[in-house]
Amino acid sequence: MTYRSETSAVPSIVLNDGSVIPRLGFGVFQVPPGDAAAAVTSALEVGYRSIDTAAVYANEAGVGDAVRKSGLDRDEVYLTSKLWNSEQGYDSTLRAFDATMAELDMDYLDLYLIHWPVPAADRCVDTFRAMQEIKSQGRVGSIGVSNFTREHLERLIGETGETPVLNQVELHPSLAQPELRAFHAEHGIATEAWAPLGQGSELKDPTIGSIAAEVGRSPAQVIIRWHLQLGNVVIPKSVTPSRIEENFDVFSFELSFEQMQLISALDTGSRLGPDPATFRVGLED
Template sequence: MTFRSETSAIPSIVLNDGNVIPQLGFGVFQVPDDDAYPVVTAALEAGYRSIDTAAIYGNEEGTGRAIREFGLPRDEIYVTTKLWNSEQGYDSTLRAFDASMARLGLDYLDLYLIHWPVAAADRYVDTFRAFQSLKSQGRIKSIGVSNFTEAHLQQLIGEIGETPVVNQIELHPRLAQRELRDFHASHAIATEAWSPLGQGTLLDDQTITSVAAEVGRTPAQVIIRWHLQLGNIVIPKSVTPSRIAENLDVFGFELTDDQMAAITALDTGSRIGPDPDTMTAGLDV
């Protein structure tokens, strides 16, 4: 994967299918649908041009309305949503995609992700084949996965013969995922970080606050900058307009190699979210 400069401050990453995704986007996890419209509108006003939602979040309608009504051309806003576990399987994936697009009110999707592998159900290969069909119809530009381990990715690539453009995974300084990121890099899979700030648990960490003092930035800005310099795509979430804007203001400084190493050294392998090998929520397996 390569980086490409845009007219805005936000850099973009060229995916393995040739499409381009902004490296810094906005996530709407745990944002109620009634709040999604003002929150996404605030993010677009701040300058975000990539919005990440999911069917299970229950906020595709509010998210889609904000995107449609903001007034920018559709091709200037990158939109991601995800297929929930209970809808995996070829035909059910096609139906679920139609339902998501109806809620979003959009003609096409930039990126569609399998939300979790739920390997015990053994349906993610057929699910990805449905993704390929939707892509061939021009309804999705890029197709990827979320929360896949190296073993899941190897099986998928081996059976499908196509490499996902993105694997969106839990990734923050306490779960740096070095081995999985290395696997991604060797297969031209972009790494996208969810829970990039550790759901706020890292903002008081002494190492983070010390680096923040050194560079004159907030702890959140330092962590986001750490992600960007690692090459991750990152989708921080906030519902506060000032913090939404603050999280985007991360291009006027850089972390030194020593600061990057100090933050990376916080890695303990500690997850906040579920283990991808055992996560089966929403599916009777």
């Protein structure tokens, strides 16, 4: 198999700790464990160099297997994983990180995220302090969060003295999160979008379809390009090789200001996923 080396087409951003993350990555949410290695292999062949997984996805082993067998140097692939809700807390975070590294069969991780704030557990501060310890050991390059609101971020920063490098949140045209993105920009936090295509729901929108026809691209490519021009890090997922390649081919066209405005106007504040303020799956009742 041949892996593309011309990854300079993918722009990167410098995170607030000085590390660098590609702006376009490959997500494996809901990719079955048995399909993860093949999907990641396809993504690496196309040219993706950033892979996002999580302990709760149960596919870390397949991700690690694909990266090891790719023939790429470890430092050519940016790997992200996330700590699940049930493992929040200082000591349990240390154990969970060890388990993730065993599943990946890797010596270090590029980015480790708290998957959800889970305010009902009130453990995210201790969790982040454990992640700071892991980072100080050189086992993870950067630490951040996922699904945190402004209030969650303010508390974490205030009580740990460290600003997360990135917040991965649900973000798509129907949930553009302009206020949260503005807060991120003010504090040097990168915005990363999960469900960037609205889990497929946005692809049938007539406005998106019209713009896709204007620029001669697919609706998915138009939405991914919208994310990139907003400044988001974006991690579309697919298990279909042709769509994996299509989603990567977004650097040879641009949307106009008017087209960007039309897509942003689709924002209704509608979530597809849980509310971070109340989500508590994984906690013992």
